[in-house]
Each structure stands twice: as structure tokens, then as C-alpha cells.
Amino acid sequence: MKQLDFIQYIARELNISDEESQELLREFSVHLNNELNETASVQLNGLGTLKKDISGISLDLDPSFAIEINYKYAGMQPIVVSDDFNVGIEENEEPEVDVERELEEEQESVVGNEPEPDLDEEANDNIGVEVDSEPEQEPEPEPEEQVDLADGPDSEVEDESEVDNEPEEEPEVDVEPEPEEEQESVVENEPEPDLDEEAKARIAKRTASLRSPKTTKKSNRTPFYIGIGVVFIAAVIAGWQFYLKPILDEPAMLVGDSGAEQSNVTEAMDSNSISEDQQPSAALDHEKNGLEGEALDTMVMNEESSIISPENSTSRINTDSVVSAPIMAKNVAEIPVDQPRYGLMGEVDTRANDGYTLVLFSLSNRQSAMEKYELYRSAGYRSLLSPVNSSRFGLMWRVSIGQFSTVEQALEVAKELPKDIIEDYFITKI
Amino acid sequence: MDEHQIKKISALIKERLLAGESVPLEGIGTFSRIHEPQYFSRDEKGRTVAHPPKDTVQFSPEELGERE
Numbered sequence A: 001m002k003q004l005d006f007i008q009y010i011a012r013e014l015n016i017s018d019e020e021s022q023e024l025l026r027e028f029s030v031h032l033n034n035e036l037n038e039t040a041s042v043q044l045n046g047l048g049t050l051k052k053d054i055s056g057i058s059l060d061l062d063p064s065f066a067i068e069i070n071y072k073y074a075g076m077q078p079i080v081v082s083d084d085f086n087v088g089i090e091e092n093e094e095p096e097v098d099v100e101r102e103l104e105e106e107q108e109s110v111v112g113n114e115p116e117p118d119l120d121e122e123a124n125d126n127i128g129v130e131v132d133s134e135p136e137q138e139p140e141p142e143p144e145e146q147v148d149l150a151d152g153p154d155s156e157v158e159d160e161s162e163v164d165n166e167p168e169e170e171p172e173v174d175v176e177p178e179p180e181e182e183q184e185s186v187v188e189n190e191p192e193p194d195l196d197e198e199a200k201a202r203i204a205k206r207t208a209s210l211r212s213p214k215t216t217k218k219s220n221r222t223p224f225y226i227g228i229g230v231v232f233i234a235a236v237i238a239g240w241q242f243y244l245k246p247i248l249d250e251p252a253m254l255v256g257d258s259g260a261e262q263s264n265v266t267e268a269m270d271s272n273s274i275s276e277d278q279q280p281s282a283a284l285d286h287e288k289n290g291l292e293g294e295a296l297d298t299m300v301m302n303e304e305s306s307i308i309s310p311e312n313s314t315s316r317i318n319t320d321s322v323v324s325a326p327i328m329a330k331n332v333a334e335i336p337v338d339q340p341r342y343g344l345m346g347e348v349d350t351r352a353n354d355g356y357t358l359v360l361f362s363l364s365n366r367q368s369a370m371e372k373y374e375l376y377r378s379a380g381y382r383s384l385l386s387p388v389n390s391s392r393f394g395l396m397w398r399v400s401i402g403q404f405s406t407v408e409q410a411l412e413v414a415k416e417l418p419k420d421i422i423e424d425y426f427i428t429k430i
Numbered sequence B: 001m002d003e004h005q006i007k008k009i010s011a012l013i014k015e016r017l018l019a020g021e022s023v024p025l026e027g028i029g030t031f032s033r034i035h036e037p038q039y040f041s042r043d044e045k046g047r048t049v050a051h052p053p054k055d056t057v058q059f060s061p062e063e064l065g066e067r068e
Helices: A003-014 A018-039 A063-068 A084-111 A117-133 A141-150 A153-165 A171-175 A177-188 A195-249 A258-268 A282-290 A292-305 A366-378 A407-416 B003-018
Strands: A041-044 A048-053 A056-061 A079-082 A321-323 A356-363 A383-390 A394-404 A426-429 B023-025 B029-036 B039-042 B048-051 B054-061
Touching (some): A003 A018, A003 B003, A003 B023, A018 A041, A018 A048, A018 B003, A018 B023, A041 B003, A056 A063, A063 B054, A079 A407, A356 A366, A366 A383, A366 A394, B003 B023, B003 B029
Antiparallel strands (some): A041 A048, A048 A056, A079 B048, A321 A383, A356 A394, A356 A426, A383 A394, B023 B029, B039 B048
16 A cells, blocks of 8 residues: 555544545554653554654554454464474483393493493493483482491392382382381390391381381272272263364354354344455455454454453464364265265265365355355365364454365465465365 | 554554555554465475465554655
8 A cells, every 4th residue: 555545544434534644654653653752652543552762663563463363374273294303302312211222221231230341331221321310210229229328238128029029119218218217226136136036027027017008008009090090080071072073063053054054143243344354365466355354343343342451462463263174065975986085076975074174264144155265166176164263353254275185285285286276275174 | 542543543544454465654654464475495304395375464664765
């Protein structure tokens, strides 16, 4: 828009002459300049804040306006194109676990006094590395070493046997020191020969009593985990039955029936405000120009109907939208037998609705969306029409073409399409 | 210039921007709607992620030489 066009537009909207409009805009510019020079900041209602600093004048867009201007992309989420890299990372991580296991085995073999000296050195080195790198396992050897230093060879033998039996379990760390301390006190009392058998009996009894809680402790956790699992499964089933299943069975329930949709949309906005705004497309620029005035009304509707708090940001635009399955898809029976499940051309295959599609338009008017849908369908494309229910922008209609099994496939096809068919598009999950 | 007039002009600028047009203001600069097409990035797991397109508004201050 040129300066003169905007002057005429202001004059038309405010019912004033072009000269008055020009003078008004000049005063507006002077006002902004003065405010910027005096306070370095000027608030433009609903638009944002102009700020002046050393680098110049910049605009901080009003958060609600930032969301509003992106309404065409409501419900569009970032999607993972390929998880091949992720698989690679997982494959790399697995050997580390194996190495750890090997190290543990080597450690055990060291405890078992294997004769090969090379292995012992390696194992000792590895143990040192492992202790340094994995602090979680540090507590285990520490108490044992303390006991080794404090006690005689008897307790050392006991420790080794315990390491052989259960080397990895952390609870032992908490439990082990107690009996060993008790054993220390018992060992200190050894000079009295009368108490020797009694002490041994007490040690055996207490050792048994200390070991038995371990098993009961483990067994007590199982029902707890089972209980959590049951509650979780019940919650999932309840969610499926009462929320997701009705929506999936009848996606139209999100928007009501087609007749009601139209009336609802019409009621939601002024009858003159039913219009569209669309993603840029060279093929439809003339339509855009023709609908320009209507588009403005729609924008006003969006502004009024959207409840947006100041703290909202553009990143939250995708959070309150529900994209339903395409409602214009044909039945599987009408699809030609030789047609592949996925592709750009042909009839829409409902079985391929688990894939991806090229979104071309997001329209607020159902009739306009139907026209676009028919336009591409008659041209031989697999044309999809999906309702998008946004809490901010109300009901919208998304027109897309193609059903692709992967994002890569959709990208390849999109690259080959002429620009007059798709100038701007976005790949999204159907 | 009163507050009412400022609000009206601001609202009309906003409408033009929502309609996809730029709005020049003589002596100040130009408000322009900028379209950022979809783009790809890598997440922390190394996966390629496609991000949806985005529209925003940019203000280009008028250069001194631009004023007549």
C-alpha cells in the first residue's frame, strides 16, 4: 500500500476528505515522533509499542496481535521429519550399556581372583573409571573398604560373598553397615570365650532377620507398582471411552453438523463478516483482492472473539486448536483398485489418513473452503477438507492436497509442484 | 491530536496489516507484514523438525533521505 492509498483509505473509513485525512496522518506522525523523542516509547493500541533507542525505532508487537496475525496457522504443530538420527543415537547408547555390563563382569571376575594378571589390571583401571564416572555406584564399594580396614579377614570374606551375590543393589549400602558394626562389637567381645557361641548365634539371627526384610521389602513393592499400573490403565481407558473415542468416532461433533456449522459461524460473527483469509497463493491473488474488504471484517471478528491475555505469546498459538479428521473423504469402496494408498493424485483414501498432507489454505468460511476443495478435487488431486476448532479463532477450514506416508515424500512432491498451484504450503499430519 | 483519533488510526493500521498490506507513515516509517515460511531445524535428539510458517509485523524506520 502506498502513502496515497492509505490516505484515501483513512478518508473513506472516517468519512473525511483526502486533505483532512492527509492532515490527520501528518499529525499522527508528528505525535509519534514527539512521543518517541520525549519518552522513547509510544503505545499503539492493539498494535504494539514503538520504541526508540540508539539503534533506531523498533516495534514490539502486541502479544494478542501477534497471535491474531497468525490465525491461519492455528493448530499447526512442529512435526518430526525423520527420526533416523534418533535411532542412531539409541544404537550408539546400547554398546555403552554392554561395556558397563562387561566391566561389572570383569569386576566380579576380579573379586573371584581370576589368575590372568592383565585382566586384573584392566579391571582395576575400569573400576576406577567407573567409580569416577558413575557416582551412583560409589556408595557400594566404600562401606566395604571401610570394613576391610577396620575388621579382620572374617568380615572381608563376608563382604566378598555379598558382592558376588548382589553387587548392584543399592539398598544393601544402607543395610550392610549396621550388621557389620554389630559384628564389630561382637568381635571386640571375642576374648570372653563363653559368649562366643552366643554371639555367633546372635549374628546369625540378626543377619537372617536383616536379610529377610530385604525380600519382604522387594515383594511389598510389587503390589504397589501393580496398583499404580492398574490406576494408570484405568485412567487411560476412561480417557479413551469418555473423551477421545467419541471425538474419533464422530469428529464432526467438534463443530456440529454442516448446517449447524454454517449457522453457528454466522451467529458468531456479523452476517457481513463471513469472509476468508488465505495463505498466499499466486493462483488466487485475484480472489484475495476481491475479498479484501470481507477479509477485514473477518479480522475484526477475530479480534473481538478472541480472548487473549497480555502474557500470551506467539508460541502459544498452537495450544488451543483441535484439528479433526478430513470430513470430505470418500469411502474406500469408491477408490479405484489400482490406486496406491498414498499419493498426490486420485481419490482420497481414508486408510491413508494416518499420513501427511500439504496444507494450502486455512479459511474461516466453510463455503469458500468447499470451493477450494472442489477446485483441487476436480483437477485430480486428493483434496482434503479438515475442520480446525480453535478456541481463539473459532471454526476454520483447512484445505490440503495429497496423502503421503512420510513427510519426506510430501516434501519431494511439493518441490515438483508448480508454484502457481502451491506457492506457500505447510506439511502437517492428517 | 486526541487519544480517540490515535486509537482509530492505530486500529486502521492494524486492519491493513491483517489484510496483508504494508502501511507507510510519512515521517516515521513503514509497518510491514512479514511472512516466514516453514523451516527445518534439529532438535536435541538430532531429529529434523519442520516448523509451521509464521507471520509477524516489522517496522522499518524512515531514512532521513527518504523524506521529501
